[in-house]
Amino acid sequence: MLFGALLLPVVLGACEVRPRHISAEPAEMSHAAFAPVGTESRVVYDGETLALPIGIEVVGEHLVLLDGAADSMITVLRRSDGALVRTFGRRGEGPGEYKGLWSVDAGDGLVPGRVGEKAAGPAAETDQTFWIYDVGLRRLTHIDLDRDFAGGRSDVYSIHLDANATVLDPIWLDTIVVGIGFFQDGRLAHFDATGKLLRMVGTVPAGDEDVPAEVIQHAYQSRLKAKPDRTLLAVVTRHADRLEIYRPDGTLEAAADPPFGFDPRFVVRQRGERLVMATGEDLRFGYIDLATTDDRIFALFSGRTRAGFPGVANFGEYVHVYDWNGTLRRVLRLDHSALGIAVDPAGQILYTLRHDPTPAVLGTKLPPEEGPAMTRSARTAAAPELRSDGSSTMLGSQW
Amino acid sequence: MKLPNRIAKKVATLSLLVAAGLLSPVSVSPGQGFAIVDACAQGDDDDWGGVSCCAEFMSFCAADLTMPGYYASERGCVRWHTSTPADVAR
Numbered sequence: 001m002l003f004g005a006l007l008l009p010v011v012l013g014a015c016e017v018r019p020r021h022i023s024a025e026p027a028e029m030s031h032a033a034f035a036p037v038g039t040e041s042r043v044v045y046d047g048e049t050l051a052l053p054i055g056i057e058v059v060g061e062h063l064v065l066l067d068g069a070a071d072s073m074i075t076v077l078r079r080s081d082g083a084l085v086r087t088f089g090r091r092g093e094g095p096g097e098y099k100g101l102w103s104v105d106a107g108d109g110l111v112p113g114r115v116g117e118k119a120a121g122p123a124a125e126t127d128q129t130f131w132i133y134d135v136g137l138r139r140l141t142h143i144d145l146d147r148d149f150a151g152g153r154s155d156v157y158s159i160h161l162d163a164n165a166t167v168l169d170p171i172w173l174d175t176i177v178v179g180i181g182f183f184q185d186g187r188l189a190h191f192d193a194t195g196k197l198l199r200m201v202g203t204v205p206a207g208d209e210d211v212p213a214e215v216i217q218h219a220y221q222s223r224l225k226a227k228p229d230r231t232l233l234a235v236v237t238r239h240a241d242r243l244e245i246y247r248p249d250g251t252l253e254a255a256a257d258p259p260f261g262f263d264p265r266f267v268v269r270q271r272g273e274r275l276v277m278a279t280g281e282d283l284r285f286g287y288i289d290l291a292t293t294d295d296r297i298f299a300l301f302s303g304r305t306r307a308g309f310p311g312v313a314n315f316g317e318y319v320h321v322y323d324w325n326g327t328l329r330r331v332l333r334l335d336h337s338a339l340g341i342a343v344d345p346a347g348q349i350l351y352t353l354r355h356d357p358t359p360a361v362l363g364t365k366l367p368p369e370e371g372p373a374m375t376r377s378a379r380t381a382a383a384p385e386l387r388s389d390g391s392s393t394m395l396g397s398q399w
Numbered sequence: 400m401k402l403p404n405r406i407a408k409k410v411a412t413l414s415l416l417v418a419a420g421l422l423s424p425v426s427v428s429p430g431q432g433f434a435i436v437d438a439c440a441q442g443d444d445d446d447w448g449g450v451s452c453c454a455e456f457m458s459f460c461a462a463d464l465t466m467p468g469y470y471a472s473e474r475g476c477v478r479w480h481t482s483t484p485a486d487v488a489r
Contacts, residue, residue, distance in 0.1 A: 054456055068456070102457075166459065182459075218459060238458075288457070311473040314455035339456060356473075 025282055027308020029241075029260045031318055036333040039364045044082040044351065046360035049075050053353045056342045056361065057104035058291075060127020062145070063342065063351060063361060066101040073098050074132065076145065077361065079344070086149060093137060095156040100136025105171045133170050138163070140170060140177070140195075159195040165214065169224035173248050180224040180235060182217040188224075188233070188250050201250025205237075211268055211275075218277045219264040225292045228345065232324055234297045236287030239264035239279075243287070243299060245326055254326035260303070262286070281307035285314050291343040291350075296329070297322040298350065300341045315339050319350065327373045336362060 044063070053075075055066035062085060065075040072087035089098050106127070128145040142157040161167050161179065167189060170179035176198065177191040186200025207216040221238040232253060233246040240263045243256035262284055269278045285302035292298070302316035309315075315337035321329045338352035350364045454460060 052456075221459065285455075311455075314457065 025284075025305055025307075027305055029262075029284075029303035031303075031331055031333070034259065034328075034331040036318060036331040037367060038333050039335060039350075039366065041335050041352065041362040041364040044361040044363040045077050045084070046358055047084055049084065049087050050359040050361075052355070053359050053361070054340065055101065055103060056340045056351055056353050057106065057130070058342045058344055058351065059104065059106050059130045062127070064104045064130060064132075065353075065361065066104065066132070068101065073101055074143075082361070082363075086145070088149070089132070095158065096141070098132070098134050098137070098141075100134055101132065102135035103133045103169045105131040105133065105140075131172070135166065135168060138167055159191075159193070161189075161191050161195045161197075163189055163191070163197050168222070171224065171226050171230075173226070173230050178224075178233065178248060180222050182214045182221075184213045186250065187235070187244075188246065202246060202252070215266075215268055215275055215277045219266045219279075223287065223290055225290050225297075227292055227324060228294055234290060234292055234299075234322075234324075236290050236299045237264070238286060238288060239266075239283060240286045241301070241303075243297065243320075243322055243326060245297075245324060254324075256322055256326035256328065259301075259320065259328060259331075279306075281305065283313075285316070287320075288314055288316055289338075289340045291341050293343055293345060293347040295323060296343075296347050297324065298341060298343050298347075300338060300352075312337060315355070321369075323373070329373050330369060330371075332364075332366070334364065338362075 049067075049070060049072065050065070051067055051069035053065050054068045057064045058079065061079050063077040063079050065077065067073050067075060070087070072089055073091065074089035075087045076085040077083065078085050089096075089101075091098060093099055128147075130143050132141045132143060133139070134141070138161045140159045140161070159177070161170060161177065163179075163181065163183070165182050165184065167179040167181040170177045170191070175193055177193070177195070179189050179191070180187065181189060183189060183200055183204070185204060187202030187204060189200055190198040192198055204213045205216055205220040207219075219239065220242075222235045222242075223238070225234050226232070227234070230248070233248065235244045235246060236242065241258045241260050244252060245254040245256075247253050264279075265283050266277045266279045268275050270276075282305060284305045287299045288302050289300040290297060299320045299322065300316045301318040301320050302313060303318065304313040304316070306313045317334050317337050319332040319334065319341065321332060323329055332350070334352060336352070336354050337356075338354060340353040342351040343349070344351075348366055350366055352362045352364065354360045354362055
């Protein structure tokens with residue numbers, strides 16, 4: 001055991017942290033061969049309620065924002081005009097409080113207390129309900145904008161996910177919850193409606209057999225979103241350009257051809273009695289967020305290294321648009337660096353989170369798709385038409 | 400009087416930079432203002448002014464722990480979940 005731990009840095013020499021010649025690595029992956037489509041955004045909301053927005057989701061006619069530093073950690077906006085609807089969510093660990101906001105699940109009209117039954121009546125018709133996930137508390141909390149804030153409900157309905165590991169991006173699939181995380185086995189975890197762990201499904205990303213599974217899972221930290229009809233799951237990797245599409249049972253349905261083909265750079269280190277992942281300045285960020293519609297997956301891509309973009313490598317300016325077969329359809333270039341994205345159900349407006357110069361939600365009306373999918377041959381053919389500086393061509397999206 | 404979040408954030412960042420200058424390169428123990436989670440994504444070097452765990456937004460220090468107490472920004476290491484200068488200065 002000890003021998004194996006001592007041997008690990010040798011075994012993993014190929015991904016040693018802090019290479020001597022970091023400059024040999026491009027600070028950002030070039031998209032010249034993808035003929036990115038330029039876009040133009042406008043500010044939807046930049047009110048004083050925002051401090052450090054970290055998550056955004058479309059819930060019916062609303063936008064739900066998660067904030068890492070605001071006094072009220074959750075902000076609800078009206079999508080049509082960006083009007084502030086409500087802020088709520090104080091910091092804490094009690095009912096209705098939050099410690100580490102992570103994600104929002106529109107919830108598909110699920111009814112607390114009768115999970116698995118679709119809501120009938122106003123909640124289902126107006127999309128007033130959603131679930132907030134707190135990674136620090138490993139807790140899903142149900143929100144009903146109509147009932148919770150109209151004096152109609154005094155209790156807080158929440159579910160604690162009973163897993164001995166970090167769980168990320170849990171979403172409802174009919175009567176169960178599925179999440180991704182740093183599990184010792186499996187790629188996805190299934191929980192019942194009370195939060196009890198049912199099973200692990202799928203396989204841990206491939207790695208050296210001497211590296212603990214949870215370390216590999218950490219290195220391959222991913223985001224998970226469902227197709228709106230919840231028949232497929234899209235998983236994108238934070239430190240690689242990997243998109244995987246799973247069936248709910250954990251079967252891999254498709255894996256996209258990686259646009260650049262890079263994997264997480266990490267080493268395994270001994271910390272006390274534990275083996276953990278360590279990374280350095282050469283760590284590159286891949287897909288940092290995603291959003292889905294019935295026919296498209298929008299994956300926000302960084303491609304930046306820590307060394308090249310100190311403090312902002314986890315922001316991205318490019319959105320890779322895939323179909324649900326895992327085929328890259330086109331690449332969008334934002335006019336700003338974004339941390340999070342969401343998309344309207346029609347796939348016409350992309351909402352993004354910006355931090356600088358001021359925290360804001362931006363909206364980008366997407367230009368219609370034109371031309372074939374981004375096959376390798378199409379990329380090669382497109383490259384010579386680009387300007388020598390590799391910049392993109394603005395196709396126009398008046399907003 | 401409560402400051403608007405954005406102003407509070409700027410003041411907090413400034414306060415942290417001053418604090419970091421005073422403290423660096425001495426690591427600060429948990430309970431003294433820096434809720435350090437070890438085994439950071441940054442390894443064990445003092446890349447962040449003595450803070451041994453300062454990862455980017457939505458990154459983790461170790462696989463079985465929650466988010467780091469600090470996040471890396473263009474302005475250096477900033478305390479996660481900070482909304483008032485007092486949170487940083489204490």
